[in-house]
Amino acid sequence: MLVDLQGPWSPLFGRLTLASIPYSNPIIIFAFVFTALAGLAVVVPVLYYRKVGYIFREWLTSVDHKKIGVMYIILGLVMMFRGFVDGMMIRTQQVMADGPHSPGVMEAQHGYLPPSHFDQIYSSHGTLMILFAVTPILTGLGNIIVPLQIGARDMAFPTMNAISLWLTAVGAMLIMASLFIGDFSDAGWVGLTPLTELPYSPSVGVDYWMWAIQISSIGTTLNAINIITTIVGMRAPGMRWDRLPIFTWTTLSTNIIGLTAFPILGVALALLGADRYLGTHFYTAGLGGNLMLYTDLFWIWGHPEVYFLVLPSFGILSEVIATFSEKPLFGYITMVAATFAIAGISWAVWLHHFFTMGAGPWVNTFFSVATMLVGIPTGVKVFNWMFTMYRGRITYTTPMLWSVAALILLLVGGLTGVMLANPAIDYTVHNSVFVIAHFHCMVLLIAFTIFAAVIYWYPKVFGYKLDERNGTWFFATFTAGTAITFTAMFGLGFMGETRRLDYLYDPSWQPLLIVEELGIFVYVLSCYFFCRMFYVSIRDRNLNRCGADPWGTSRTLEWMTHSPVPFYNFAVTPHVNARDELAFRRSVGADETPPDHYEAIHMPKNTMIPVLIGVLAFGFGFGMVWRIWWMAGLSLLGIIALVIFRSFVHDHGYLLSGEDIARMEGKASQMSIMSETQDEMAMAEGVH
Amino acid sequence: MDAQVPRDGKLPPLWHYGHEGHDEISTKTLGFWLYMISDSLIFGGLFAAYGVLDQPMSFAGGPGPAQIMHPVAAFGQTLAVLTSVLAYSLGTLAMKTNNKAGVLLGIVGAMVLAVIFLGLEFNDFAVLYAHGATLQRSGFLAAFFILIATHGLHMMFGLLWMAVMLVQVGRYGLSKEIVMRLLNLRLFWQFQASVWVCVYIYVYLRGTFS
């Protein structure tokens, strides 16, 4: 071994021993029981209704961009729930552990969580929410909607699309595994050095964090390649660049950021991996390392990353606001220009995350001004949304409610962001909960737009709308929880409370901490309404089947397919004549005109390769975390072998005849994304 | 909306039949270019790390660039990699005349020269290790070794890809799919040579004269 490991290591099991399983920790036991029950709640019905083959055939091996997108979103929502539970635990610990006389239960001196456990919880909260909740959901939305918006049949690389999904899922599974076998990183989601070096983080926690991110980042980079190629090369005829829907434009700029920024994260983590596995001195304090190198590399990725998350949200806002104001988006060209301006400037601002590192007044001023410049195109977007609503006819469906609330959050977050951009102010609030409240405004606005998008596009994918009444209660409670919790948090920031404290020394913070905890209870209530919204909608789905344009005022191409979208998307590729093609066709009375005949189309075949690569990637990750070299090595060789094997397979698709399409179009109202593809084709032939 | 309904009242075309108009080879090659953009950023990050750690403080009392750079041997490596690209490119020229043997010969030539490149590199590393300039000695040496090794790793994956192409050209001839892969491999190989030239200039030449 090239490094000094604390604890035993064996060739067969690496660092893994029975002691790695925290069976004496009651909280973990409870988490395990809950997770096991949740898992059983899924697995047992699948077994009982004999759906294993169906799941394998239709979902696990699927290369259909819509199914992959749905799986991304499900993964993201589940991880968002776990991230929310982590957040609840953080708030509860802090409200209990305020002041030197605050009580402590179980193994904790104050509160109910000992420091190391608390530190792991907020580290996983950040990592999960950013990389495994919001990113997969936005990726999934892009996956489903962008090919439909440009009139394509699928993504440019369907198999690679599935591989991206499974690599992201593997990252999430590694973090789940860290809950029950070993521990997670306690160094925050950023993982600053030298805290994450072996002497100061001797357990496997940082290794779990590192490999989960590395593996899922490969998935994100591959997905970026896929989407950019699709948008550039697979648009329907007539879909000129100035006719591209705004959500597709934002997805394009987002993925340019993803393609170029994620490799830097890969380098930052790989060099940390070299320190932890090979004993190098990239980031150590001694022997010539430079800990600031990690901070710089990480944040050179880190800042474009937040725009990677927020630009699709801006795209969603543009789509939803335009649709529900019954007006075209105001200032389309400047919106596109502003999007790319934001993406471009985002590369020049990273140092504002560490103004206090002592770069000196000139450097700090440069990055401060650059940071404030990003506010200009963002402001342009806000004004354009306002003017889209101006003299529109606004219907307050739940997506529109979420969007207007997101606008308000953007204004508050933007104000506090520009305050933080001034180093003089930052020297008083860096790493305080003021910063946490600021960025939670931004990520919550992303969450608001995610909920808007899911509700907005759900009928297109599943064929029925989500229940508006429960959706409105979900909106009201979630928004109230946000307002309560984070207003209090801004206050605590001005009181001098810093972040990542598992024990708070100042009892005068107690009142606002209690307010924050009340906010959490309101959030819990919102979870109930979220679940109820889905339950009622699915229960009553056959009563609420909708047509191609369920909202009635949609404007873009994806609303021209049936609801739910058939697995082949458009029966005939549309010819595009305008920006907001559907609105144009409606204005000339052609929105219901079907094609006069159907021709054969080539569809990709499902394949096992992506799922197998996922399984091997998990083996690789787990093996590397526990330093089980044979497991990691064989898994890696297996992945390479699979890729080479796949390159020898020639026939990747099948032909769908024009007659089959014609019949399926006729029975479109009886189809569903959940049914078996061959059942649909058989039904179309009248054989059932 | 920018569309106009034509004067005669007829609607503009609503549906498109026939071939979708996107060429599969150019689409897949675009994807490969995008991958190389991401790869170039990996090297960018590594060059940045090297630039940061190329300071006396990071030598930690050990050897600095002037002590470990062997620009002549590295020039030999440069010649090897450039002639490897030349060999491969000549092989792809043979595709124009459907000359399968020519293509195979080009690939084999490229592989041989790549092995020479890697051999020279391993030798260089062995000499450095014998003098105590190891990966763990200092931050500067870590950056040096990892940058060069990452490039070497890319070369090894290129070699593997070439071996697979030898088999595929042999079995399937010069089909559309095979031609596309050979062109992408050429792109990859030229890219690796370009990165090496940057390494040679920024690391070896700059280091020798520092």
Next chain:
Amino acid sequence: MVNIKFLARLAALSPLLLLGACSGNDGFRLFHPVGPVASAEFHYTLISTGVMMLIIVPTTVLTCVFAYRYRKSANASYDPSWSHSLPLELLMWGVPLLIVVALAYFTYQSVFLVNPAGPESLNETPGMAMGSDPLQVDVVTTDWQWLFIYPGQKIATIDDLVVPAGRTVQFRLTSATVTNDFYIPQVAPMIDVMPGMRTLDAFRVDHTGTYEGFSADFSGAGFSWMQFATRIVSPDDFAKWVAQTQTAPSHLDYAGFQKLAQPTINEDAKPAYFSDVDPKLWDEVYTGVQQGAVYPVPKETQTKAPEAKMPNARPGSTS
């Protein structure tokens, strides 16, 4: 259907929770700066917020007005063809640009005034930086304590920073282990404390008082207990305190420091005092770390409560 305007009003009222900021001893430390540096920081906080409000308030109001006025049931004027306006675009880009130019000017001014390495707000006379006869304090952080060394007086303290009022205090900071953040809300500009590196900070407070300082950068299991008292005392009291500490029974040299720097959690932030301290101690720690000194944290701390496995090795204490 939920009334959006009502929700907006409710959210807008929630900042009233912060009205407690108006009184003096309300815990809103950042609104009560002491000393020229912190006052400059607060001054620019107000300016920056005020300038931003010029844009944010009208935009928020307009957004709420439009959201309310143009809802379908209100039957206001509807103009679906209006989606572009050059004059509006020029305003939209131009006004924020002017605001950013103004903020950039204020930023440039403020950054030099509060620069930790040499805040210009401390210049008592033009051309004389840092005031006359600053007090030099060397700071070392370990896992998880603050060591303040007074090289001129050859004394050192743990978790107790005592400085005279009216005199500039200059800091050299380094860490023996991982990155921390030197933070005394209301008093000093924050600066990172990094191993193998030297950062600088400075402040001056003209009135006596006691403040809380701690680390704002997460550093491990004992991080929450990294508090230190900051006592600004009169110059006479300071001289008395120095004389008294110079008679403290414990001494500190580099070897003693290496024992001190083993992972320790000082749960009550109990101070400790040392006399006859080597004035070069800070430099020795600094070079030691650069040469590879580490103080590894035991793996057990990552799974168990801190008091279970922490050696609490501090060589005695007096007050």
